[in-house]
Amino acid sequence: MSTTADAIRSADAHSAHTYHPLPVVVASAEGAWMTDVEGRRYLDMLAGYSALNFGHGNRRLIDAARAQLERVTLTSRAFHHDRFADFCTELADLCGKEMVLPMNTGAEAVETAVKTARKWGYEVKGVPDGHAKIVVAADNFHGRTTTVVSFSTDHDARDHFGPYTPGFEIVPYGDLTALSHAVTENTVAVLLEPIQGEAGVLVPPAGYLSGVRELTRQRNVLFMADEIQSGLGRTGKTFACEHEGVVPDVYILGKALGGGVVPVSAVVADRDVLGVFRPGQHGSTFGGNPLACAVALEVVAMLRSGEYQQRATELGDHLHHELGLLVGAGAVTAVRGRGLWAGVDIAPGHGTGREVSERLMDRRVLVKDTHGSTIRLAPPLVISKEDLDWGLDQLRAVLAS
Structure with missing residues (x-):
């Protein structure tokens, strides 16, 4: 040893x-x-x-994983498998939405949400191609991929990884006035953490999330909530947005969705948002694999108990x-x-x-x-x-x- x-x-x-x-x-x-x-x-x-x-080694989750390990762990999305439909149905229902796009890591889910918002903006809202803008908050943490660090204000995560991806507007977290001024006719989404975890567990001012919800609804902009850290029970609600009675257009989920057993993430939204995708436009070999679905299904069942x-x-x-x-x-x-x-x-x-x-x-x-x-x-x-x-x-x- x-x-x-x-x-x-x-x-x-x-x-x-x-x-x-x-x-x-x-x-x-x-x-x-x-x-x-x-x-x-x-x-x-x-x-x-x-x-x-x-927790570590949760018996329900380990048993669900072990049972699936004995059957099939990976098919790729080239074929259907018998856990996929149940996973999508149950997770969509937990979120009160219609569709699920499964990925693996939180950063992948954020990247997926960015692509979703841009495609929705061009094909549904009518933004000119290549002009979509997404408003984000300073001190955010949404991952460390090239696109995500392009709108980070953390120098450790960002410096010397350019050139950076354009199309993002950064405003102070918790400032509704600044957010309102940043939204233009080319804005397709506002992407926020309901509570900023990496920044030091920052809770926004009361009324901020509900204000964001109202603003985005009025301006025909998607509200995308990154609940990767804050969601799935951590704050005392299934989603942190619930503390202000807010339902975003898009949930971005990860971390606890895999139960500490396998990496599982997902973007969850209604059909008018996720329905913009066609075969070949996005995907993942491991996203929504049988083992991930089996574990995440058990996570959803555990959350339903309250x-x-x-x-x-x-x-x-x-x-x-x-x-x-x-x-x-x-x-x-x-x-x-x-x-x-x-x-x-x-x-x-x-x-x-x-x-x-x-x-x-x-x-x-x-x-x-x-x-x-x-x-x-x-x-x-x-x-x-x-x-x-x-x-x-x-x-x-x-x-x-």
Whole structure:
């Protein structure tokens, strides 16, 4: 068995350095806990950036995957398979929409949504070909493909990857006035995260999402909600847009849709939007494969129970109450978020986000930093209150030291 140091040394020598992971090497995991190569157990308070909403090794999801593994895992879209229609039907129904376009990763789903909006703009709205504009928000994170980084304001993600894809207008997040001014007759869509995750779990001002919905409806523009991190139970609702009673034209889904077992993503919309595609105009060899469909079908069934949304609401209220006490004590300057999702700004003098994450790792709690002084908390929705409280105790101890 490799030691932690051996495994990290080998990874550093043979993999491109696109990440700066904490120095822990996970060998197994169950529920909200992970075990490293040397047998140490850690409480997972990140959940794969919400990809593991249902915990590690969830028995229902593993059983669904195992059963499908014994039957067929891949056909490509050259043929039908017996899980595809059920997957599309059930996911569309969960979203209250008519059609599903399945892909694999979140970035692929965003790229698919961009293509969808442009084609809809040309063929339905009547925008002159090649002139479509999509309005996005500053500090967004929609992935790291060439097109997506073209409208990123994150220098690490964007710099030295040009020339960049045109056709995007960036406005401040949460600013309805700026958004209204940016929308023109050539605007085909507004693409937003209902809560900006990578930016530090930023929740927009009350009324913003409903205002976006009204504006886009009035101006004949698609509202595309990137619910890749915020959706599927994380905030206490199936979708974060529900907190303002908003239904977008297009849902962009990923991460938890694959249950932490396989990568699954999808664009979900009504027929008047996704119906613009014809055979050969978009696709993916692995998109909507039998294994992915089997797992995602089980995810949809689990969400229909409402159990995970309720857990995220109840435990999330507790989480934010306890974190609020840290603000009052001066160790934390601000807490943002909703449900079991929080961005915690560490007060000066208590360390950077990275330093706090490393000290928490030493106390067997795993979180991740962002934007210098911020740590993100997003435990699996299956975490127990006792384990959540233990993790918060470790955070208090780290900040006290």
